[in-house]
Amino acid sequence: MTLGRLAKLIRSKNAGPFVLTIDIMFDNPEAFEHVVASGIINKRLVAELYGLDEEAIDVYVVRAAYALKVSMPRPIPSGGISDSDIFGGQQYAPLVELEVPAWNEDDR
Amino acid sequence: MSDAFVRAYAGTGMLGSGFVPASLETALSWKPDFIACDGGSTDGGPSYLATGRSMFGAESTKRDLKALLAASRQAKIPLVIGSAGTGGGDRNLAWLRDLLLQAARELGVSFRLACISSQQTPDAVVAAWQAGRVTPLQPAPNIDEAAIRECDAIVGMMGTEPITAALEQGADVVLCGRASDAALFAAIPLLRGVSPGIAWHAAKVLECGAAAVTHRTTPDGMFATLERDAFTIAPPNPSYRCTPLSVAAHSLYENADPFKLREPPGVVDLTTSSYEAVDERTVRVTGTNFEPASRSTIKLEGAALTGYRSMVLGGIRDPFILRQLDDWLARVREAAATRIAASFPGMPYELVIRTYGRDGVMGAREPHREPAHEVLVAFEVTAADQESAHAMADDLRHIALHFPIPEWHGLITVLAHAHSPAVIDLGPSYRFVFHHVMTVDDLLEPFTLNFEMVNS
Numbered sequence: 001m002t003l004g005r006l007a008k009l010i011r012s013k014n015a016g017p018f019v020l021t022i023d024i025m026f027d028n029p030e031a032f033e034h035v036v037a038s039g040i041i042n043k044r045l046v047a048e049l050y051g052l053d054e055e056a057i058d059v060y061v062v063r064a065a066y067a068l069k070v071s072m073p074r075p076i077p078s079g080g081i082s083d084s085d086i087f088g089g090q091q092y093a094p095l096v097e098l099e100v101p102a103w104n105e106d107d108r
Numbered sequence: 109m110s111d112a113f114v115r116a117y118a119g120t121g122m123l124g125s126g127f128v129p130a131s132l133e134t135a136l137s138w139k140p141d142f143i144a145c146d147g148g149s150t151d152g153g154p155s156y157l158a159t160g161r162s163m164f165g166a167e168s169t170k171r172d173l174k175a176l177l178a179a180s181r182q183a184k185i186p187l188v189i190g191s192a193g194t195g196g197g198d199r200n201l202a203w204l205r206d207l208l209l210q211a212a213r214e215l216g217v218s219f220r221l222a223c224i225s226s227q228q229t230p231d232a233v234v235a236a237w238q239a240g241r242v243t244p245l246q247p248a249p250n251i252d253e254a255a256i257r258e259c260d261a262i263v264g265m266m267g268t269e270p271i272t273a274a275l276e277q278g279a280d281v282v283l284c285g286r287a288s289d290a291a292l293f294a295a296i297p298l299l300r301g302v303s304p305g306i307a308w309h310a311a312k313v314l315e316c317g318a319a320a321v322t323h324r325t326t327p328d329g330m331f332a333t334l335e336r337d338a339f340t341i342a343p344p345n346p347s348y349r350c351t352p353l354s355v356a357a358h359s360l361y362e363n364a365d366p367f368k369l370r371e372p373p374g375v376v377d378l379t380t381s382s383y384e385a386v387d388e389r390t391v392r393v394t395g396t397n398f399e400p401a402s403r404s405t406i407k408l409e410g411a412a413l414t415g416y417r418s419m420v421l422g423g424i425r426d427p428f429i430l431r432q433l434d435d436w437l438a439r440v441r442e443a444a445a446t447r448i449a450a451s452f453p454g455m456p457y458e459l460v461i462r463t464y465g466r467d468g469v470m471g472a473r474e475p476h477r478e479p480a481h482e483v484l485v486a487f488e489v490t491a492a493d494q495e496s497a498h499a500m501a502d503d504l505r506h507i508a509l510h511f512p513i514p515e516w517h518g519l520i521t522v523l524a525h526a527h528s529p530a531v532i533d534l535g536p537s538y539r540f541v542f543h544h545v546m547t548v549d550d551l552l553e554p555f556t557l558n559f560e561m562v563n564s
Binding site for chain 2: 091
């Protein structure tokens with residue numbers, strides 16, 4: 001099962017021109033708690049996927065929203081001449097294909 | 109409790125993005141105490157602040173502004189518009205004021221208008237920087253006096269203080285330069301005695317319009333009712349609904365930290381916020397706290413020219429070229445550098461090459477390195493002036509057009525152009541200069557209020 005199939009929404013966006021933030025949101029507490037318990041979303045993984053030091057990354061667990069959040073510095077500020085994503089809206093893609101450990105809910 | 113009771117309406121998430129007219133009518137029947145709407149953002153990049161142009165056109169912006177002005181005059185309640193013309197600089201603000209005056213004439217309404225300038229002079233910011241009162245947020249670019257003076261425009265992000273001052277001095281309509289989106293919605297509730305955590309939290313939900321509903325199909329408005337220690341929130345659009353999950357989830361949007369939201373006077377703390385359903389489309393929020401900041405700061409935004417850009421787009425379909433794409437591009441880059449150096453000796457420029465169909469979106473972070481069966485290559489040359497950038501792009505274009513690979517013996521034509529001329533001028537390119545805050549003696553002082561009577 002991929003994270004993209006389990007989540008109801010994975011998205012990225014600028015949090016100001018210098019910070020990128022990724023939201024991974026679920027529509028039920030079971031899927032959310034399963035992903036949290038699996039520990040797959042962690043600083044080391046994000047550091048590897050996004051080519052950053054772990055210290056630069058923040059990971060938040062937001063139980064009230066069944067959501068995980070990852071924030072990190074943008075490699076290039078929004079609008080810099082080699083920036084490729086002014087809004088930061090497509091930078092979540094590598095997380096969509098992430099494999100989540102076994103999950104027993106047949107109808108998803 | 110009843111003395112701290114305010115009804116707030118957000119016309120839409122961003123002025124110019126539109127809303128459903130019936131939603132405004134419904135919201136008016138719910139008797140709001142004020143209407144507010146955000147009109148700006150840094151999300152679209154630095155050009156709007158630098159040039160004074162808006163991300164939404166005049167027609168779209170005036171359509172929304174006129175409807176909200178008509179509603180505010182009909183109900184005799186204040187209208188607060190923030191971050192005028194996307195960038196919130198003085199030129200953006202003047203542009204929006206013109207649209208407002210046109211709308212007022214067309215509606216035949218009269219009112220007292222306050223325009224609040226948030227533009228900062230380079231001298232003032234340099235003086236603050238020299239006095240150690242401009243401090244970086246994380247991560248921040250390095251700044252010095254030259255960087256500050258290079259800005260086409262610098263704005264400070266206002267909180268509620270200038271808006272409150274304008275309202276207390278009798279303004280019916282307030283047009284703000286760059287403002288905290290939430291401040292537009294927090295000013296009046298704070299004046300009426302709503303607790304700061306609740307006032308700011310409600311404001312953070314309202315400022316995005318209907319974004320906090322379960323499934324937003326088109327931009328629309330949002331309505332909140334505030335008590336001292338709670339607020340309820342619901343969309344006027346009957347096809348939308350708020351649920352505890354949708355409102356809680358909204359705290360994640362565009363915020364780096366979903367629990368601590370930084371505003372000019374302090375930090376809104378959502379750690380202990382609680383969300384409960386009142387009915388199937390209304391949510392009640394309690395438990396949000398507020399920590400006042402130890403010093404008064406305003407966030408600075410500035411945009412400066414990087415250079416002028418020209419672009420060549422070329423599609424590549426030949427599988428032999430695609431399988432050696434990086435190597436081919438490296439050789440094109442080298443040959444183009446030699447040609448450009450011969451045409452423009454000593455002139456600096458920067459060449460950015462994007463390969464859509466492989467890693468155009470994510471660049472070096474792209475995990476899949478294999479190109480698709482066709483790739484769009486964007487060559488972008490940035491130089492000190494447009495003519496030079498254009499001519500350099502033409503030098504590069506011709507080198508790339510026929511640049512050989514070992515597999516083919518004879519002259520080849522590599523780039524499929526969809527346009528003639530193939531070089532497209534992108535105009536000036538800007539950068540954000542600050543990710544800094546400026547310490548101020550009080551949160552009103554950096555902003556200038558201008559009052560006028562609009563008589564139609």
